[in-house]
Amino acid sequence: MVKIIDIRQKVAPSKTRRNLNQIKKIARHHSATTSGDYFAFWNNRWKGLGWTKGGYHEIILRDGSVQLCYDPCYPTNGIGNHNTETYHICVVGNGSFTEAQERTFEERCLLALESFGLSVEDVLGHNEFSGTATSCPGISMNKVRNRLKELQTPDKAIGGVTNTDKIMWGKTELKKGQIGKITILKPINLWTEKDGKLVEVRVLNPGEEYRVYNYREEHGGQYNVGDGNWITKMQEHIKYETPSKAMLERLEKGVL
Missing domain, CATH: 3.40.80.10 (Peptidoglycan recognition protein-like)
Incomplete structure (x- = not known):
């Protein structure tokens, strides 16, 4: 990132x-x-x-x-x-x-x-x-x-790696353990937690996409996007989606 x-x-x-x-x-x-x-x-x-x-x-x-x-x-x-x-x-x-x-x-x-x-x-x-x-x-x-x-081109990825062994969902690869993804609509803070308090990591910008691995009700509702980082549930600023059943089946079976 x-x-x-x-x-x-x-x-x-x-x-x-x-x-x-x-x-x-x-x-x-x-x-x-x-x-x-x-x-x-x-x-x-x-x-x-x-x-x-x-x-x-x-x-x-x-x-x-x-x-x-x-x-x-x-x-x-x-x-x-x-x-x-x-x-x-x-x-x-x-x-x-x-x-x-x-x-x-x-x-x-x-x-x-x-x-x-x-x-x-x-x-x-x-x-x-x-x-x-x-x-x-x-x-x-x-x-x-x-x-x-x-x-x-659909079979390319940043860094020159082809996606023939990946399931792409928008700009990101769908991975096991992922429950959804967030697309940033308006600038919003990315948070981490230190000593029980939220600490700002940086500002996320429109068009960026992030995998979601977990959700919690604390702090008004937050999505975990990996590495201990969280995005707050603010509907005007983010779009949250879940993968289709077909995509999850392909991921589970390893069928591309």
Whole structure:
């Protein structure tokens, strides 16, 4: 699972809003630096340019973790004259990116495509937008799009593993012991428990899916999604489903 670092309450705020149906493109950027994060980019460049908000909705760090900077309803300063219709993802690096970063980009991009109802052809590099003259994003976007298309094929999975020996249920593999799955509809907290008290792990985002292994009535009702983590039963924020009888029979018999 990708590590999400939620900094949305710490960034320079965007004072403009948009409807999500205005988002027509997803842009891939690189930082043109070998390291850095939102705060480094803000202090060393963006603030000096007179910007009042940051350049990206998400920043993928070298270890593959993600800084979640802005909700998609807020335009950012990624590409002049294209920001109202674009969701911006930056991969930290200068033409060289880690395997962890590429896997994270694929996962986050596929989630964004589903959330905004877009196709792989709507994923563009910064230099593919009209009126731009830049080497950003420092990678062949044809290769990036081809990889995304492969991952959308039913017999593929993130990481290049084929699913011929798996029962896929949406984006996740159905596993023994699983009683259901949750699809995130609106941002919601993921909780763990420490010394009998709930502790926030991170914020889950729309489009993400999680296996459910147990349910408890405590704290208003919570679903166990593995590793000691819980999602609270909030109907407007999550969709809970149970596997069909046929799927469970296939799982039990090992018939694919």
